[in-house]
Structures are given as structure tokens and as C-alpha cells.
Amino acid sequence: MMRFMAIYAGSVRARDPRERGLRGPEGSGYFRAAGRERGFTILEISVVIGIALVISAMAIPSITTSIANTKLRGAAYDLSGLIQKCRIAAVQNNTTYAVVFGTINSAAGAFVDYNGNSSYTSGEPTVQFPRTVSQVAAPNGTGGTPTALDGVSGPLGFTAQTGNISFNARGLPSTGGGYVFYLNDTRPYGQSGWAAVSVTPAGRIKVWYWGGSAWNN
Numbered sequence: 001m002m003r004f005m006a007i008y009a010g011s012v013r014a015r016d017p018r019e020r021g022l023r024g025p026e027g028s029g030y031f032r033a034a035g036r037e038r039g040f041t042i043l044e045i046s047v048v049i050g051i052a053l054v055i056s057a058m059a060i061p062s063i064t065t066s067i068a069n070t071k072l073r074g075a076a077y078d079l080s081g082l083i084q085k086c087r088i089a090a091v092q093n094n095t096t097y098a099v100v101f102g103t104i105n106s107a108a109g110a111f112v113d114y115n116g117n118s119s120y121t122s123g124e125p126t127v128q129f130p131r132t133v134s135q136v137a138a139p140n141g142t143g144g145t146p147t148a149l150d151g152v153s154g155p156l157g158f159t160a161q162t163g164n165i166s167f168n169a170r171g172l173p174s175t176g177g178g179y180v181f182y183l184n185d186t187r188p189y190g191q192s193g194w195a196a197v198s199v200t201p202a203g204r205i206k207v208w209y210w211g212g213s214a215w216n217n
Contacts, residue, residue: 064187064188065187068132068193071130071132071133071185072183072194073195073207073209074130075129075183076183076195076196076207076209077207078127078129079127080197080205082110082112082125082126082127083099083165083199083205084205085112085125086098086099086165086166086167087167087171087205089112090171091167091169091170091171093169094169096167096168097112097113097166098112098113098164098166098167099111099112099165099166100113100118101181102119102120104128107128107131108128108129108134109127109128109129111125111126112124130185132185132186132187133183133184133185134183134184135181136182136183136184138150138180138182139182139194144191146194146215147215148160149196149215150178155215156178156180156198156200158177158200159178160177160178161173161175165179165199167203172201172202173199177201178201180196180197180199181196181197182194182195182196183195183196193210194209195207195209196209196210196215
């Protein structure tokens with residue numbers, strides 16, 4: 001019996017330390033193999049970061065343009081809604097109301113001039129444009145600007161009136177003509193954006209945006 005136990009003990013001592021888990025002596029082949037299971041090197045991390053930065057640099061102008069387009073079109077639709085509100089109010093109250101462009105609470109925008117004093121009064125419907133958006137004169141197609149919507153070659157088929165628009169009790173422009181209001185924004189990348197709101201002599205309101213080669217709605 002004693003001899004059998006001695007043989008068994010010897011076989012345990014002779015067994016490879018790797019077969020006994022982590023009890024092998026430090027510096028053994030087992031520990032060296034385990035040490036090779038490591039994370040990323042600084043060089044590998046630097047390469048990944050560099051690729052991410054390049055992709056981000058390429059994507060930023062596109063993202064910035066998309067955000068600017070959204071703000072510009074939002075301003076155009078807000079203006080369209082204000083003009084429609086002015087038209088409806090004129091019909092409901094059997095009177096004439098005008099949409100006036102100006103500064104409202106230190107921001108550029110427009111308001112429905114209910115009291116006819118050409119100045120914003122608290123309680124009058126308003127829209128405020130984003131900081132980079134402003135109402136501008138009609139473009140002429142030069143210097144990177146779009147062509148005008150009205151005129152002989154424009155898609156509207158009429159020559160736009162100038163100045164602020166007003167609606168009579170029938171919901172028609174008081175001058176009997178149509179209008180076009182242009183919005184322009186400034187951007188850090190690429191050319192500036194353009195949008196417009198047109199009002200036909202019949203009072204139909206439409207929003208337009210410049211797609212780079214033509215007006216779309």
C-alpha cells in the first residue's frame with residue numbers, strides 16, 4: 001500500500017504544471033503563454049483613432065449642410081404659415097391686414113400687423129428666423145445666386161410686387177398682384193442656401209427651395 005502511494009505521489013509531482021491550472025512556477029512556459037493574451041497596442045489604437053478622425057472630417061460638412069437646410073426650410077414654412085394666418089384673419093374680420101418684416105425681440109422675423117402701426121405689438125402673430133437666416137432681395141442668377149422665381153422666364157408666370165404683403169377682406173393681395181419673399185442663410189461650408197415663399201394674385205401660398213440648379217417645391 002505504501003509503495004502504491006509513493007508511485008501516485010511521484011506521478012503527481014511529475015505532471016506538467018500547465019495541467020494543474022495556475023500553480024506552475026512563475027516564468028514557466030505556461031505563464032508566458034498566458035501573458036500573450038493581451039489587449040490592443042498603442043500603434044493599433046492610434047491607427048483606429050486616425051481612421052475615425054478622417055471619416056469624421058469627411059462627414060462634418062455634409063451634416064452641417066443638412067442641418068442648415070432643415071433650419072432654412074423650417075423658416076420658410078413658418079413664414080408661409082404666418083402669411084396664411086394673416087389671410088384668414090383678414091377674411092374673418094372683414095378687414096385688411098399686412099405681414100411686416102422687421103426685428104422682433106432682437107431677432108429678425110415677421111409679424112401680422114393687426115393695429116396697422118407697422119411695428120410689432122405684443123400679442124400679434126410672429127415668426128422669428130434662425131440667427132443665420134434673413135429675408136433678402138430677389139436674386140438675379142449671378143455670383144452663385146439662383147435665378148428669380150418670377151418674371152418672364154420664372155416658373156410663377158407673374159412679376160412679383162415689392163414691399164410687404166397685405167390681404168383684403170376677400171383673402172386676396174390688396175395690390176392685386178403676386179409676391180415672392182426670399183430667404184437666404186450663411187454657412188461655414190459651401191455656398192449659402194436659398195428658400196422662398198410665393199403668393200399668387202389669387203392668394204395661393206407656396207414654399208420653394210433652391211436645389212442648386214432649379215427651384216423645387
